[in-house]
Structure formats: structure tokens, C-alpha cells
Amino acid sequence: MLSAKTEYACLALARLASEYAGGQPLQGRRIAAEEGIPEGFLVQILQELKRLGLVTSTRGACGGYRLAREPEELSLGEVIDLVDGPPTGASNVTTPTPLGEAVTEAISESALAERERLRGVTLAEITAQATAHGAMFYI
Template sequence: MELSCKTEYALLALLELVGEYNSGEPLQIRQIAAHQNIPDRYLEQLLATLRRGGLVRSQRGAKGGYILSQEPWKITLFDIVSCLDGTPSKVSNIDPASKTVESAVVQDIWQEIYNRSNDILREYTLQDLYDKRNHKRQLNIMYYI
């Protein structure tokens, strides 16, 4: 399983929104883009997709921007990946008539891997990512005496 650039940028943007969730204040695209080094136009498209998927809301006006549509501990990574990339139900579409025993075994294993990776994506939420990021930041703080 590979993390697409689109998904990575979306996760970075969503982490910014998690950081502002408790304040209730929306973040503007240019703020998120500048902080995470994401091209404005690309981020605009990603946030529009996430909005259509029900993961973020937009607010218009001078103090407008984007906010999470629900609590960060309720939004799973699976929700995000599904919104951006869709959720294929099978790993491969090999014609059953042309399947050999070997190809069936290989496909069964890849399907199991796919299912387990989706299970892991369902286990982690945006809040989990935010907490892990904050923990790593704390570990990276060095004190010099």
C-alpha cells in the first residue's frame, strides 16, 4: 500500500484543522498552505473533495475558511482515504475461469493484506495522528546545558 501525495497533503491539512478544532475558528487555505508548504490551488481542490465527502465544512466571509465537520476522534484514516481515493472491494479482477491454484493463493494473500491494511486505517483517527505528532515533537526537543 502506498501513500499518495494527494492523501499525504490532505492529512497534513487536516492535522492543521485538528489543531484549531477546539477554538472553533476556521482556517483559511492560505494559512494551511503556508504552514504545510502545500500549493494553494491544489489544497483548494483537496479541501473541496473533503467537503463533498463530509469531512470538513467551509465558512464564507472575511473570517471564513475550513473546519472539521465532526470531532477529530470520529474521523478515521479509512474515511479520509476512501473520500480521496475511493474504496475498491477487491485487490484484483482476475477472471475466475483463468485462475490457477497458484494465482488464487497469491490473490487470497493480497486480499488478506488489503483487508488488514483497511482494518488499521479504520483503527486510527485524526486525533491519534495529532497526538502522535505532538508526542514526536516533544521527543525532538533538545535541551542544551
């Protein structure tokens, strides 16, 4: 499970990817309002994403944030790796037993497989999927 910070970072980047073709920066408060992210928390996240080189920012009335790279070049797995760090095989058990080590290994292998899968999912694919879902009408 992702932390709220990481999930919001992925969501903010996906929103920036969806607006990327327009060429204009997107204000943080707009991202917060449209995606239901607490604005103060989002500001901190966007600052970290800027420090990590994932977004650029422009000051002023028409300022805001943009992706630093093309949406096709940035994957969810890479974002999670940068924000959370690589998955670890760390255990919370202070005195590991063979059973505990087996459980930790299984969980670690699962986390690695999940992250590898997410490295294959680009922000462009996420925005295309969202657009396809938005085009569906439910009765």
C-alpha cells in the same frame, strides 16, 4: 501506498483537527504553507472533502475550513475510504493464473488489514502523537 491526493487530504484534516479546539476556521493557504501541500491542489482536495461532508467552509476575510465533526469521531481509515473508496482485490493481470490469484489475494488481505487498522486511528490521536513528538528535543 497512498496517492498524493489521499495523503494530502489526511494531512489537511489532521491540521484542521489540531486547530479544532480554537473554534476558528483555518485558511487553505495557511494549511498549504504549514504542511508543504501545493495550494492549488489543496483547494481541489478541500472542495472534495467539503462535498464528502468532512469539512465545512466559511467565506470572507476570516473564513476558511473546519472539521465537520469532532477529531475523535473521524478516523484515518474512514477518510481514506471516502477519498479513495474501499480497498479492492482488483488485479492488473489480464489472464489470472493460480499463482497470480494467490498473489492478488495476499495483497488484498494485507490492504484490508491495513485499512482496518487505520479505522482505529482517529484524527485526535494523530494530533496528540504529533504534539508529543513536537515536545521532544533532540541534541
